[in-house]
Amino acid sequence: MMHATLNNRQARLLMRIRWLAWGAIAILIAADFAARADRHPCRRGLRLHTQYGDYLMTIRIILAATALAGSVLLSACNSAPETEAPTEAETATSQIAITGQWSRETAFGQDAGGAFMTINNSGTGADRLTGGSTPVAGEVQVHTVDMTDGVMRMRQLEDGLEVPAGGSVTLKPGSFHIMLMQLSQPLGQGETVPLTFNFEKAGPVEVELVVEPVGSQGPDAAGGSND
Ligand SMILES: [Cu+2]
Structure with missing residues (x-):
């Protein structure tokens, strides 16, 4: 603007x-x-x-x-607009750190995969994860999960996901997550997948997803695979 x-x-x-x-x-x-x-x-x-x-x-x-x-x-x-001096929100900065990022093994022919992680923002201004890119998928979307008529449905967050200043957001199964759409290859257990996130303020942030087994609730989840 x-x-x-x-x-x-x-x-x-x-x-x-x-x-x-x-x-x-x-x-x-x-x-x-x-x-x-x-x-x-x-x-x-x-x-x-x-x-x-x-x-x-x-x-x-x-x-x-x-x-x-x-x-x-x-x-x-x-x-002329009265308050043209830069506001606190405009001068605030975002400091993004991503930890515990992982993805899940996919079956052959499965065209979408999930990715999960914790996003920390130690900056003075809120930031927004708007999407990203990876060589293994055609599109990277930010999703949430809603309960509609007792049915869990996921839906894309068109405006992205806000990460508050001095706070964090955890993306996990059954909640906010990243969706790797149009996978060009199956994600195999133990592989790493490069992913570049786009943040409104912080810009691109690169991570490597660790691919966990099918049914995993995350690398730190007790018991690991539980299906
Ligand atoms: Cu999804």
Whole structure:
């Protein structure tokens, strides 16, 4: 997203210009009233058609033009977004570390596989895992699992998965997971699979998945394979 950004100093300067413009308009209006008072019927006498009267008229036209220009300038200033200074969210950084990443053995002909891991973000800003790439699959998707009418269904997280600042998200069977779509080859137990994740802030993060046996709940799960 590209948009004009003012820093704090520019924002303060704009505010000062705005107050000066308001002040100038107030003075011009006051001066105009003074000029009108001078031409009030009970005071003008014979002066109305003198050179002095023409002079006052000229001043009034100049005042009106200046006030008009001032208000146009003001509305232009007002239409500029108020808070253009970089927000905390914009300057915050993400520090991603991925641990315990693994995948599961697939049968010949199986066209999708899962991948699981824990994603830590020790940075000051939340980040978002949006997807990734691997040589063994056509597409890497971020999935979640929902319960619909008592049936567990998985679904792609189109907007990715948020990893909070100073927090972590665990991807595991039955919950958030990575889906390796259109596998070009079966994943064999003991193999390692390179995978590059895409994070919105941190950018690409490379990992190597360890392929665990069919039915595994993860390398750290007690008992290992349980089917
Ligand atoms: Cu899935």
